[in-house]
Amino acid sequence: MRIKFWLERLPDALFNNAKLRPKLIISYLVAVFLPLLLTGIFLVLKANRMIEDQTNRTFGVSMQQLLYNMETRLSTYEELANHFYFDTALNTDLQKDYSQSSALEIVTVEEAFIQRVKVLLKFKNDLRAVSIYFLNPTLYNAAPYLAFADKDMAARPSFRQAMASGYKGYWGKTVPVPNGSLYWDVNMKPNAAATRVFSYNRPLEFYSERQPVGLLTLEIKESELYQLLSKESGDKNIFLVEPGGEIITSNVRERLGTALDQPVFQRIAPHSAGEFLWRQADGHYKVMYSQLKNGWKMVYMIPVNRLLEETRDMRNHGLLFILVSMIFSVVLIAIFSNLIMSRMTVLLKRIQRMKNGEIEVGQFVRGNDEIAVLDRSFNQMAEQMKYLIDEVYTLNIKKKEAELTALQSQINPHFLYNTLSTVSWLGRKTGTSKCAKLWRASPRSTAFP
Template sequence: MNIVKWFHNKLFSRIRLREKLFIMFFFVAIIPLLSFVYYSHQTIKRELTDQTYANMATSLEQINLNLESKLDAYSKISSTLYMDNILRAYLIRDYSEDMGLFVDAYQYFNNTIKNVLTTNPGIQSLTVYTRNQTLPADNVYIKRWDSKFEQSHVYLSLANTFGDIRFVTQQTESGGIPTITLARLLNYDKYPYGILTINIPESDIYSLMAQESEDKSIFIVDAEGNIISSKDKRMLNMNLKSFIRDEFSESLEGKFNDRFNGENVFVAYNTTKFGWKIVSVIPYQSFMAKAQAATARSLTIALLNIFLSALLIYTASRIFTKRVEYLLKMIRRVEKEDFNVNMKSLGHDEIGQLGFAFNKMAKRINKLITEVYKKEIDKKEAEMNVLQAQINPHFLYNTLASISSLAIQNGDMRINKMVADLAKFYRISLNNGKNVLSIHEEITLTRYYIAIQQVRFAGLLRVHYNIEETVLPCPIVKLSLQPLVENCINHAIWDDKQGINIVIKAYRDGQDIVLKVIDDGMGIPSDELKEDFKMSGYGVQNIDHRIKLTFGNDYGVTFFSKLGIGTAVQIRIPG
């Protein structure tokens, strides 16, 4: 322990960061590398043997999934045609009375089947065999269900299937490459009216395992052991038991040792849900040779890596520390409140990302300082505009009190009520110079304004309130509702006899509060909506601007109107 402590205090702590990184990285790279070479030499054969079995099982499982997926896709195509009511109607229709009817039928047959063949290029052909003697057969898509067909392997495989799918292997007419046929009995209420066959070429099945068969032999065999698909096409339709002894157990998967073409081999197999087996055969020598070559390569690469590691570690330590020093220099500039930092790119690794994030942070801080300063100026200007718009309310309030006294002395209570309502209106709007009051106060202020206007318009204003009590204590920007009601009165009345209805609503919408002023007046043409957004007094745009300054850009005013129907203005504020 004393030696380690002396080494750290006297030597290691005094050298530069670059040399420290070089020493640490060198030992971290070299010691595991030498240990790995030694360990690999001892265990590579055993590990490779186990891995070979695991890879074979994985490969078979993947091929199994792909094969089942492909066969399921073809099964779904057959189910679509099986459930096609139009196809069934055309197949069972009686065409003896009017042979011209079959033209529509063939147009549907051709469109449907060509669409299937176009979207599924792996299908070689698709045919429907029909018993309907009145329907002409084109011997391409529609063929006769005759005695010759009933002797075929396809027809015999459908005995007692009642609409279930069967996969049948058979030779093509050319006698060359075998074809896999999906066969399905088309029946309706247990009445068979046709047989659907979908022919799939062997090459479509082999493509699922073509890439896997480079260093091994893979076969797909049916339940009887006949080879359905193989890399060696000469083995197709031959029985696999002729080449490998039958050790396939009743289990769905397994493995065993055997001889194939005079070589010792590993054999692994898997079984699909359709009863087919996928068999993989790999010679011992194919992976044992790789084990020997891998050991030799590991020794060569290890020696080369020792040299390259020393060179690369030294270079990396220089690059690493150089960028760290540059980043530290920029940090010290920001520490001195110099936020105009424009760092050069430090790459795309963690240090580069750190430099990018630091540069972005410095610019963001600078931008936020500017935005906060500007926002405060805008807020002060908005508050000043509100105060200026109140037309010296102190003087006006005192004057109104005098007018009210004169009205009482002269017995004119109508004028007294108007003046009293106007005084109460300005008392609330003054609000000690504050820009925010409660929704209850804002609605009360609006009521006083409406009371004054109802005296003027005498029965033409019909105002309805729908206010949730839970929103009344919540804050709102002063003079938000009253200008909207003023717009209704000044611009919406189009009939001096009928007047208008005004509805004022306030309710919660999730985490927000929504206030609406709705009228059934004349409405606004769509081409005038933008200009109307700025109209009258403070205007809708002014209200929207003040709400955004107070509560943020997620809130504000929205405007809806339709000519001849009416106008609705909505205010959204946080709850």
């Protein structure tokens, strides 16, 4: 019952007993600002989502463009390897038995290959070395251009993997190599300046034999791939990762030669492409990745704060616009409420003065709206009341005047009669008979016989 009582009293407590001005302001806010607020919030959220999607697409397009550039660059090394792979003269030189040949003949063959490589390196600054690791024991070792693959080198897992790769070739990891040394035969010289290289390796099968006679190795400077990455904006971390998880190149230079973060690598290893969110100690990242034809993966790690920066700016601008709109709406509502209430106040004051007995006649509220019509109706009522009051007041005065006139007409003869009667009695008392005779001789009042 108490709840029912409070529910019945709720409209009076919240609305009916409130002043008109607050009710007008609240009604305007509810009718105008609330839809504006909801619409603004919806548009801001929608715009944020669109900006976020657009940012994702932008980064996705950026990654695909970088992938294309990387594929194009790597394909040039594969095309270069084809020139040696399809060289029938080189095939003959590598398979020939030189056990009966003179040293001059062997040196002439090697010198022809070395000159060919030197001319190539002169015009290809991105190459550090072009080498063939041959299996023919009768050919001289002319490192770093022609080197014999002895048992120790042939036993290396990476070398065996390269020899088994077939026509598609094998892309090796990046390693720091001192100047003057080869990818497969790293001779650490004291104080030698090191550079990072990776290799493309093609077993020389020459199609018909299907039995490798050597391994062609192109040593490529890692800095050539880094130039492609360096053209990207610095708001993201980019990693080119080989299938084992080691970083080939990156715009985060201190990470070169290290392994990609294990949680990230475990997520990207089973898939060729995708994206996910990843949180680590230094922040929250969105990870986007895609696989190249050679099995390497391009990994974008974009800080979420950077990803949502434009979204945050849009949200802040949207909220600021809503706040300014709210203030502007409140000001306009207050102005219009005052305009309405000022006219209502004039009418209320007239009613209050009439209540106190002061009747004012005239048009106090201008216009043709309901308040002006109400004021004119009230003015008509005031005029009628004033007329009735004046009419009653005049009638009362005239009535009083008539009564006074009648009373006066009665009072004057009666007063004269009383005066003469008094004189008569005085005459009798003093013995003056003339006064008494005069009274008896005077005519009697018709009003007082």
